[in-house]
Amino acid sequence: xxxxxxxxxxxxxxxxxxxxxxxxxxxxxxxxxxxxxxxxxxxxxxxxxxxxxxxxxxxxxxxxxxxxxxxxxxxxxxxxxxxxxxxxxxxxxxxxxxxxxxxxxxxxxxxxxxxxxxxxxxxxxxxxxxxxxxxxxxxxxxxxxxxxxxxxxxxxxxxxxxxxxxxxxxxxxxxxxxxxxxxxxxxxxxxxxxxxxxxxxxxxxxxxxxxxxxxxxxxx
Numbered sequence: 001x002x003x004x005x006x007x008x009x010x011x012x013x014x015x016x017x018x019x020x021x022x023x024x025x026x027x028x029x030x031x032x033x034x035x036x037x038x039x040x041x042x043x044x045x046x047x048x049x050x051x052x053x054x055x056x057x058x059x060x061x062x063x064x065x066x067x068x069x070x071x072x073x074x075x076x077x078x079x080x081x082x083x084x085x086x087x088x089x090x091x092x093x094x095x096x097x098x099x100x101x102x103x104x105x106x107x108x109x110x111x112x113x114x115x116x117x118x119x120x121x122x123x124x125x126x127x128x129x130x131x132x133x134x135x136x137x138x139x140x141x142x143x144x145x146x147x148x149x150x151x152x153x154x155x156x157x158x159x160x161x162x163x164x165x166x167x168x169x170x171x172x173x174x175x176x177x178x179x180x181x182x183x184x185x186x187x188x189x190x191x192x193x194x195x196x197x198x199x200x201x202x203x204x205x206x207x208x209x210x211x212x213x214x215x216x217x218x219x220x
Contacts, residue, residue: 031137037146072116076123164203
């Protein structure tokens, strides 16, 4: 080995050792799937959902993913996904993606004239989980805007476990039903039911009703 070859080998050694000593780290990107209840009186809450959407667009970065879907009578369907994107590494392209996403949310809110007759929350959560797993993101979130009262068509089957490994499920602005005023335990039972279901599936559960406290929204 001549002198030049020895010098090159010596120079490359620390880099090779450094590379060999570093395994691939966990992904640092985030993926967020928003589920919006379109049944009954919950349509009156759409402005709050739009506010959260704007917050996410302002705080998600290149490489992060965002999707928006409605919860209706049968939500385990691609047709209910209203917008989805993974933000490009080029800032100008990412900004254009965010502009188009916001436009889709605004058009959806403006065009929603009547509520869905049923509320398939389970189907929406399953659809969201599939999307999140496909992104390969390090942190995965499902944000649900709903009263969390599932109301299924008679032929829909949803009473089975849902796999939610490492998915953070956040129930936002959980509105109270008229019957909750008569017996508040119904409200608590709905939340406890979904908490148990999410945790049994390997997910993490959180309720955020104070939308002024958005700073911790994307913290697992």
